[in-house]
Amino acid sequence: MTEPDHIPQTFLGLPESAAAYARARVVVLPIPFEATTSYGSGTRDGPAAILAASRQVETYDADLGADLADAPIHTAAPLAPDFSSPSAMTDRIHAAAARYLADGKWVLGLGGEHAVTLGLVRAAADVHGPLSLLQVDAHLDLRDAFEGTPYSHASVMRRCLDEGHRTVHVGIRNVSQEEAALVRDRGLPVFYGRDCAAGDAWIDQAVDALADPVYVTFDVDGLDPSVIRTTGTPEPGGLGWWQAMTLLARVFARRRVVGADVVELAAAGDRASDFAAARLAARLAALALHGSP
Numbered sequence: 001m002t003e004p005d006h007i008p009q010t011f012l013g014l015p016e017s018a019a020a021y022a023r024a025r026v027v028v029l030p031i032p033f034e035a036t037t038s039y040g041s042g043t044r045d046g047p048a049a050i051l052a053a054s055r056q057v058e059t060y061d062a063d064l065g066a067d068l069a070d071a072p073i074h075t076a077a078p079l080a081p082d083f084s085s086p087s088a089m090t091d092r093i094h095a096a097a098a099r100y101l102a103d104g105k106w107v108l109g110l111g112g113e114h115a116v117t118l119g120l121v122r123a124a125a126d127v128h129g130p131l132s133l134l135q136v137d138a139h140l141d142l143r144d145a146f147e148g149t150p151y152s153h154a155s156v157m158r159r160c161l162d163e164g165h166r167t168v169h170v171g172i173r174n175v176s177q178e179e180a181a182l183v184r185d186r187g188l189p190v191f192y193g194r195d196c197a198a199g200d201a202w203i204d205q206a207v208d209a210l211a212d213p214v215y216v217t218f219d220v221d222g223l224d225p226s227v228i229r230t231t232g233t234p235e236p237g238g239l240g241w242w243q244a245m246t247l248l249a250r251v252f253a254r255r256r257v258v259g260a261d262v263v264e265l266a267a268a269g270d271r272a273s274d275f276a277a278a279r280l281a282a283r284l285a286a287l288a289l290h291g292s293p
């Protein structure tokens, strides 16, 4: 039972009646995993910060004309980290997401570091086949390995590429020479931060480059630090908030999106960053439930 004056500990503070698993169409899966972060730390606390901030988000989404007050969104218990081997956590995430997908749920993962995406993508691919991944990020994460592990946050998109998925990269503004060569050799669609700053023509081009089904992986450092600054590796010159919202609206309008994640928020007591990440997660859930107007 929820005490009358207490907001439930669910995503958006949804009442337990709304958030029951059986009726849920969306499952919010907190994954407080941090093992390979290379610069600032704190992503292990990202999911809790997003959930806490989400309880202050207005459930009515005026842009979509949708109210989430009784939305069928279940908040799963945080997935316990497994540090036993580089691939063990990926397997654990894969198994958890697979269970929800088997029950017909749409999974919204909350990281944690970007490495968590691989397990979520594998589970989605088991059900839907090869995916188009829309990556919003400052970094390509296309290194073959980083600091000795192929399961690093800096290699996650490379693993996805190697596993047969198509990738489209948006907001990119810090790449390695190895990654630049791979982009060139494979002709990967990359929309650099400086291109995104020049206007909005890139938005439809990015959606054009995606094929159904689509999975959205949103590293919050893809946004400009004026929107979200508490992230492991902040980079100047990122997407504006409304650019990101327009991108998501177009993707959901034009493509079949089968899952998403929000990763790399490093909880550091910055309310603006936490709240923006919660708004982002809420928008993804709203789009998953109601589509793009």
Ligand SMILES: [Mn+2]
Pocket (backbone or CB within 6 Å): 137, 138, 139, 219, 221, 222, 233, 264
């Ligand atoms: Mn990044």
